[in-house]
Amino acid sequence: MKAFFAICMIVTTTFVWAGESPVPDSRGAASVSGEVLEVRDVESYTFLRLRTDGGVTWAAVARAPVRQGSTVTIENVTVMYNVESKSLNKTFPTILFGTLADSEEGAPPARGTIFPPLIRAAFTGDTPVPKASGANARTVAEVVTRSAELKDQIVTVRGKVVKYHPEIMGRNWVHLRDGTGSAVDNSNDLLVTTTQETRIGETVTAKGVVRTDMDFGAGYAYKVLIEEATLQ
Numbered sequence: 001m002k003a004f005f006a007i008c009m010i011v012t013t014t015f016v017w018a019g020e021s022p023v024p025d026s027r028g029a030a031s032v033s034g035e036v037l038e039v040r041d042v043e044s045y046t047f048l049r050l051r052t053d054g055g056v057t058w059a060a061v062a063r064a065p066v067r068q069g070s071t072v073t074i075e076n077v078t079v080m081y082n083v084e085s086k087s088l089n090k091t092f093p094t095i096l097f098g099t100l101a102d103s104e105e106g107a108p109p110a111r112g113t114i115f116p117p118l119i120r121a122a123f124t125g126d127t128p129v130p131k132a133s134g135a136n137a138r139t140v141a142e143v144v145t146r147s148a149e150l151k152d153q154i155v156t157v158r159g160k161v162v163k164y165h166p167e168i169m170g171r172n173w174v175h176l177r178d179g180t181g182s183a184v185d186n187s188n189d190l191l192v193t194t195t196q197e198t199r200i201g202e203t204v205t206a207k208g209v210v211r212t213d214m215d216f217g218a219g220y221a222y223k224v225l226i227e228e229a230t231l232q
Contacts, residue, residue, distance in 0.1 A: 032059070032096055033073040039066050042087035044166060046100075048072065059096040066100070073101035084170040128179035132158040132205050140190040141181030143210060147224035150210040155226065157190060158205045161198050171195050174231075176206065191225040198231055205232040 034050030034057075041047075046066055048059045059074045066072060077098040084091045131139055138146075138155045159176030166172050174192045181187030192206045208229030215221040 031073050031075045031098070031101065032057075032077055033071065036066055036068050036070050036072055039068050040088055042085065042167075047085070047088065048074075050074075057094060057096060058092050059098065061098060061100040064100050074098040075101045080169075083168070086167055086170075129159055129177075129203060131178070132156040136207075139180040140176060140178045141187045143190055143226070144181060144187040144224055147210060147212045151212045153210055154207065155210055156205060156207045157192075157226065158203065159190065160203045161200050162189070164198060164200050166197070172197060174198055174204075174206070174229075176204070191222055192229045192231075193225065193227050194229040194231055196229075196231045206230070207232075 032050070032052055032054075034052035036048050037051055037056065038049035039046060040049075041063060044063055045060050046063045048061070048066060050057055050059055050072070061074065074096055075098055077096050080095055080097060082091055082093060083095050131137055134156055136154055136156050138150070138157055140157060140159055143150060143155060143157060157176060157178070159178040161174055162177050163175035164172065165174075171193045172195065174194060176190045176192055177188055179188075181189070183189075192208060194206070194208070198204055206226060206229040208226040210224065211227050212224050213222075214225060
């Protein structure tokens, strides 16, 4: 994971907020509980500064009505490092991502994953999308199956956005499908990273660099993806 951030993070000024510290003993935990010291809501997420048994740390969940002073439990915890939030103008040295369990009052805030729009697919890939034009134009399947040949080359791919991860690790993560390839070998879906915004269901043309065998740690590994992409 640390290697990923060294390669992929966009460098910004880091703001250290008072009373903040990592929670070293939470890295292998399935859940973390703590008192909510601060709540920061952005478009899709709620950021929580928590006082836990291991210290004070930040956590992020799907946007939910959480009250300052309440006690919450974050389940399915994944610890990530040097995560940038452009909305908050802050880089978190350590942050816990997870799902929000029931609150101490017994009534749960909105439950969900940390990236609610990512799970919702608006397009299955069954309907073909016309291939992009130009010498470097490729289909989704071509990029996936010919990744060794296309490694470090600039390609152009047109597809429909089926998943969208906004503002994660300093960029937006977009999954494209164009009707080519197969779900059996995952050649029908291509990950693209970009600083531009898009929406699920939109058809976009992505131009970027093919990267292969990217292992970001914490179970996030990709045989192929397109980085530094511009979208049209």
